[in-house]
Every structure is written in C-alpha cells, then in structure tokens.
Amino acid sequence: MAMLPLVLHWFFIEWYSGKKSSSALFQHVTALFECSMAAIITLLVSDPVGVLYIRSCRVLMLSDWYTMLYNPSPDYVTTVHCTHEAVYPLYTIVFIYYAFCLVLMMLLRPLLVKKIACGLGKSDRFKSIYAALYFFPILTVLQAVGGGLLYYAFPYIILVLSLFTLAVYMSASEIENCYDLLVRKKRLIVLFSHWLLHAYGIISISRVDKLEQDLPLLALVPTPALFYLFTSKFTEPSRILSEGANGH
DSSP: OOHHHHHHHHHHHHHHHOTTOSOHHHHHHHHHHHHHHHHHHHHHHSSSTTSSOOOOOOOOSGGGGGGGGGOOOGGGTSOOOOOOOTTTTTTHHHHHHHHHHHHHHHHHHHHHHHHHOTTSOTTTTTHHHHHHHHHHHHHHHHHHHHHHHHHHHHHHHHHHHHHHHHHHHHHHTTOOSHHHHHSOHHHHHHHHHHHHHHHHHHHHHSOGGGHHHHGGGGGGTTHHHHHHHHHGGGSOHHHHHHHHHTTO
16 A cells, blocks of 8 residues: 555656656656655654654454444444554554655645656646545545455555556557667666566565465566567557458
8 A cells, every 4th residue: 555656656657748758757756755755754653653663463354454343332322432443553554654645745746847847738747746636535545445455465456456557558658579678768667667566466475484485486577578578469459450351
C-alpha cells in the first residue's frame, strides 16, 4: 500500500508527459522524493516517536483487521464501541502516510511542473497531479475496506499487476525488440522499475525458513520481458492481418 502511490504517480506522469517532454524524469524523481519523505515522516511520528521503527501487534488472523465488526452488544440492545486496532499500527499508519504524501505533493509538484514542464500545454501540465487527487481517495477506501485481505494477498497482486502493466506499456510503446528498448533511457527506467516489483513480489512470497530454496526464483525476474521481446513479432497485428488475407 505504501508503494502504490509511487507506482501510480510514475504511471500517470509517464502517461501525461508526452513523448517530447523533458520534464518526466524530474517528475519521477520528485514523486520518489515525496513518497520517501512521507514514509520517513510517518515512521518518525509513529510510536515510538522520533525513531525509524514501530511497535506492532502481531497479526494472527484476518478478523484482527476488522475489530469494529466485533463490538459487544449487551442484551442485544446497545452496541458498545470499545474495540481497538488489534494490528496497530499496520491499519492506520497507511492513512497517515497517504496524508503526508498528499501534502508534500501539493507543496512541491505544482512548482516543479510549472517551471520545467515546458513541453506540455497549460491544460496538460497538471494532469498527473489531478490524477493523484482521484487515486488517493480510492486507495484510502481500498485500505479501509480491504486492508486485511490485501495483507495476505499483496505478493500475488503485485506479481500479476506488474506483469500486466509491463505488457501494456511495452505494447503501447511499440517495443518489439531490444533496440526499441535501449533507444530511450526512459523505457529502461520503466523496465527496471517493473523488475523491482517482480523481485519484491517473489521475495514476499518466499518462506523465511527456506530462503535458500526460494531466492533462486529471482533469476526469473527478467523472464516476462524477454518472453515478450522474443514473441512479439509472432503476434504483431499487421502480420496476423496480412497472413489472414493471404489465406495462411
């Protein structure tokens, strides 16, 4: 949940920056700085205050995330709202982090975009910021409703979504071979970012007591990109249409 704002920032910056805009890299760095600072500040204000670690209650079961559903009702008449966060602070710390991300973005990003986004029209410069004003409330609701489910399923979600977004990006950018990938540095940055997500998902799934068996799976991180590059020529739409027209 902490990585999602950064990934979405990068996605929308890339989406709205335009092919000729030179400001995308600076916006990517700024988004990374915003999220990193928000994470550090969130850790510093959490218990214990002033240090970069937290005291956390151990998660035992899914119901630990939804204690508000277990408020007692004496005599089945009046509900006593006395439950606390059983997984403290794993549930509420995400909301605090999102608040700091939003504040830092509104303080830093508009000034940066106004100064360096000269390759975009006035109406397009702030679209990545407007997008953040939409996805932050969505992420907040997602954490509030599905925090427990995400806690158990996030490694698999990361792997599936990172594979899907990598395929969409390479297809939209018309990357069909290694040369198309290397011709622009921005494409390499996107590729390495997805590889980091792949690796993070694999490490999250790995068993702590059997790391020596699971960590070699990290060698599979480049496999999806290589598979796409080697097979894209067989699925090119123009080739399929031409072969269909020829009766092959």
